[in-house]
Amino acid sequence: MPLRELHLLREPIVECLRTGERPSWEIEETLAQQFNLTRAERALMHERSGTAVWTNDVAWGLSRLVQEEVIRGFKKQWSPDGKMRGVYRLLSQG
Numbered sequence: 843m844p845l846r847e848l849h850l851l852r853e854p855i856v857e858c859l860r861t862g863e864r865p866s867w868e869i870e871e872t873l874a875q876q877f878n879l880t881r882a883e884r885a886l887m888h889e890r891s892g893t894a895v896w897t898n899d900v901a902w903g904l905s906r907l908v909q910e911e912v913i914r915g916f917k918k919q920w921s922p923d924g925k926m927r928g929v930y931r932l933l934s935q936g
Contacts, residue, residue, distance in 0.1 A: 851903035856932065859913060863931040867921045870900045904930060 851873065858864060858872050874884055879896060886895040907913040908930075915928040 848899060848903050848906065851900065852907065855900075855903050855907060856912060859930060859932045863916070863929055865919050865921065865929045866900065866904060866927045867923075869904070869930070870897060873900060904928070 854873050854876055855869060858869050864872075874896060884894065884896045887893065888895055888898060891898075904913065904915070908915055911933060913930050913932055915930050917929050918926045919929050921927040
């Protein structure tokens with residue numbers, strides 16, 4: 843059940859980052875486990891873009907939190923799938 847309601851990702855992302863900086867693929871994995879997503883659900887692809895729906899949903903959640911100045915993407919790192927992806931951290935622990 844990919845989360846098309848992106849507001850549901852806000853608090854789980856913040857909680858995931860309370861322990862320190864994390865790359866986006868680790869955030870995706872942690873949240874997928876938390877939301878009990880199946881492999882099939884995680885494998886769903888957008889028809890037009892060809893990107894994974896789950897990866898896209900988490901990326902939008904991260905982007906919104908960056909815009910709200912709750913978190914910051916502060917560097918890029920190679921992911922296990924060979925793509926350059928963001929690493930994020932909370933701006934404050936409040």
